[in-house]
Amino acid sequence: MSNKSTPHPMTEELLAAGIPPEFHASLGQHGVGALVTKMGIVFTHMSADSMVATMPVEGNTQVTGLLHGGAHVVLAETLGSFAAFFHAGPNSRVVGIEINATHHRGASSGLVTGTATPVHLGRTLTTHEVVMTNEAGQRLSTCRITNMILAS
Template identity: 50%
Template sequence: MPINPADLTDIPSLAAAELLTNRMDIEITSMTLEEVAGRMPVTGNRQPYGLLHGGASAVLAETLGSTLSALHALPERFPVGLELACTHHRAATEGWVTGVARPLHVGRSTSTTEIVLTDEQGRRTCTAKLTCLHRDTPPRIG
């Protein structure tokens, strides 16, 4: 049974410095069972030539997609990333990149999400697809 996004506040308490989303300044801006949206600044997430790093796009996509999977799977099951595929369409060089994750499939044992990233002009920069495995037991930490 899916959980109410408002109840998704008790995430395991890891030190803030350990959370990649904090290091990359990723913000979740909205969460529903139909979509999860968020954004990330280009500044601080560039590759050596001044473009948004493709790996940073992948981190934003996986963050949004796995959050959407968590909304559907928790608290009975625990989603973990199984496969992430990203197609980079154009470079972002400044401002913010926004992402929206929407479910393609939500099942008992897996979920697949499409994540679309756009620049501040609304141009698609990346399309990603994330498949998560829904585990019966939480992952071991430490």
């Protein structure tokens, strides 16, 4: 009989996305999701009060070379959904029910940082504001996402 614990099946994916090991079990068997991996999103801070991640511009651009507006929304929905999950608890499920985005300026290179902060943390709904900035700290976009907490 071995004393080694069985590693989480998504350990490699979770670590690559910046998810600390103490959160691996609560994320279930699904990891961070294929789109998060494909977009190069990496979490840099995870708490109920603030969720932060980066995403490269390269590989996520539209035809003119600017970061695609949809990429902003993917980063925002990822951060808002993970933040809602942290609020709801490990045995809960959350689903996005509304998201909007205002784009303030373009980005053609570097890393974009998204920061989600709670606007409302309720029993059945959460709302987060997600601000995307460039490496100079300039605001690129502002999104708002509302998630519904589903009964377990």
